Amino acid sequence: MRIINSHRSFAILLLFCLGLGLFFSGQAKVAAVPREDYESLETFTNILAIVRKNYVDEVNTKELMTGAINGMLNSMDPHSGYLTPELYKELQMDTQGRFGGLGIEITVRNGILTVVSPIEDTPAFRAGIKAGDQILKIDDEFTKDMNLMQAVKKMRGLKGSKLNLSIKREGVPDLLNFSIVRDTIRVQSxxxxxxxxxxxxxxxxxxxxxxxxxxxxxxxxxxxxxxxxxxxxxxxxxxxxxxxxxxxxxxxxxxxxxxxxxxxxxxxxxxxxxxxxxxxxxxxxxxxxxxxxxxxxxxxxxxxxxxxxxxxxxxxxxxxxxxxxxxxxxxxxxxxxxxxxxxxxxxxxxxxxxxxxxxx
CATH class of the missing domain: 3.90.226.10 (2-enoyl-CoA Hydratase; Chain A, domain 1)
Known part of the structure; x- marks a missing residue:
């Protein structure tokens, strides 16, 4: 089934915008972009059009694009990610005690959400979270398909609110469950x-x-x-x-x-x-x-x-x-x-x- 022709204007517009972006940011480097990059982009727009027209449920194009962006960035390394306007604003703002956290640094290691370290005198530290702990669930949601930005957003919340973590720890056969109350994180350096x-x-x-x-x-x-x-x-x-x-x-x-x-x-x-x-x-x-x-x-x-x-x-x-x-x-x-x-x-x-x- 070919749908490129019926949606070619969408593909051409996207390619044209890409070309303008490369021109203005890269000072006329459009000619250096390999042809296969444009062909891949056309394939992407074709797939998007197929999904929008044929998927069993009505789809939200914005959510599809966000998912595609996250997939692209997640394929490179666990520390790269896409910040939606809401998450970007949240990370920039001065919390002033309205938002709280657990007090842990996390990363994705071998595809698993992993604790780098708990920070001293924070809720996570007092609860007994340790470096190297693998976080398998946040509340009732499995972390297997979460990227780092999604996990950070999930862990942030109102000061005083509760969060449940299911932890796999090296040397401990059973899952460990922690119920932690978020707090404003202030660290004595x-x-x-x-x-x-x-x-x-x-x-x-x-x-x-x-x-x-x-x-x-x-x-x-x-x-x-x-x-x-x-x-x-x-x-x-x-x-x-x-x-x-x-x-x-x-x-x-x-x-x-x-x-x-x-x-x-x-x-x-x-x-x-x-x-x-x-x-x-x-x-x-x-x-x-x-x-x-x-x-x-x-x-x-x-x-x-x-x-x-x-x-x-x-x-x-x-x-x-x-x-x-x-x-x-x-x-x-x-x-x-x-x-x-x-x-x-x-x-x-x-x-x-x-x-x-x-x-x-």
Missing amino acids: VRSRVLEEGYAYIRLAQFQERSDRDLQKAIEKLSSEKGGVKGLVLDLRNNPGGLLTQAVRVADLVLDSGMIVYTEGRLENQKQKYFARKEGSWTEFPIVVLVNGGSASASEIVAGALQDHKRAVILGTKTFGKGSVQTILPLDDNSALRLTTARYFTPKGRSIQATGIVPD
């Missing part, structure tokens, strides 16, 4: 104490906007106490990451020079190098960094940089391996793409993605 005279312990729970300043204040306070600081234990266990800029600034506090991290992507503006300044504040005393499978992203950047520069001994277990960069690309209809555009590498060129940081 830095906590510190003296282990014994001269030796400091600092817990960094997440890389937030003020983490570098809070860390510096903690070290200064500990340095002013009896014995000063002769050595530091920096605890990054179950730290799911956060801001790249903060990872760079935290590493910069204890490095006197050299590269901290670099990113590589297909485009030139996705290739970035980040260096330590030569006046790092705390470059003398020895450091031990604690990591585990819940240490991800920004935590891995710091651990990898200090390990490559032999500035610290890394102890614990292999980190999560979340070393990709996601960029939010707004669209004209107030929706957006969350697209993986680059990957992180340690100063010695080790990829963090999937491999993680292996302790010393």
Whole structure:
């Protein structure tokens, strides 16, 4: 059955719009687009027309297009996704206590929704959720066909509302069921104490906007106490990451020079190098960094940089391996793409993605 002819105007219009977009954004690069790309797009519009005309129930074209976009992005990697206008607005807005969460960082690993790490002193942490837990159901809905953005949306909700998770945990034969009450997530990024005279312990729970300043204040306070600081234990266990800029600034506090991290992507503006300044504040005393499978992203950047520069001994277990960069690309209809555009590498060129940081 051929329906292309009866719907050719729709296909031609879509192809024409694609051509205009490539022309204006790529400065007359339309000619470089392979012919098979246009042929594939024509096949897509033909299938869309067939579905709209012949499917057993009346279909919503907008929902079909959203599903097609999600399918395209999900086929690449679990961290890329489509943000509908509603979800994009929700992620941008200041919650002001109206929306709550569980306090977990999640990803999709081997097709299964997986906990990167629970964040300390949050509902998920207090309920007993652990790094590596596989989330099989959210409330009564199986997660098998959910993408990351859909799962995040499902977990967000009004402060005080309840959510049920069905968890598969390594080494536990039966499913674990958790009933968790959403709350506003406020994280105390830095906590510190003296282990014994001269030796400091600092817990960094997440890389937030003020983490570098809070860390510096903690070290200064500990340095002013009896014995000063002769050595530091920096605890990054179950730290799911956060801001790249903060990872760079935290590493910069204890490095006197050299590269901290670099990113590589297909485009030139996705290739970035980040260096330590030569006046790092705390470059003398020895450091031990604690990591585990819940240490991800920004935590891995710091651990990898200090390990490559032999500035610290890394102890614990292999980190999560979340070393990709996601960029939010707004669209004209107030929706957006969350697209993986680059990957992180340690100063010695080790990829963090999937491999993680292996302790010393």
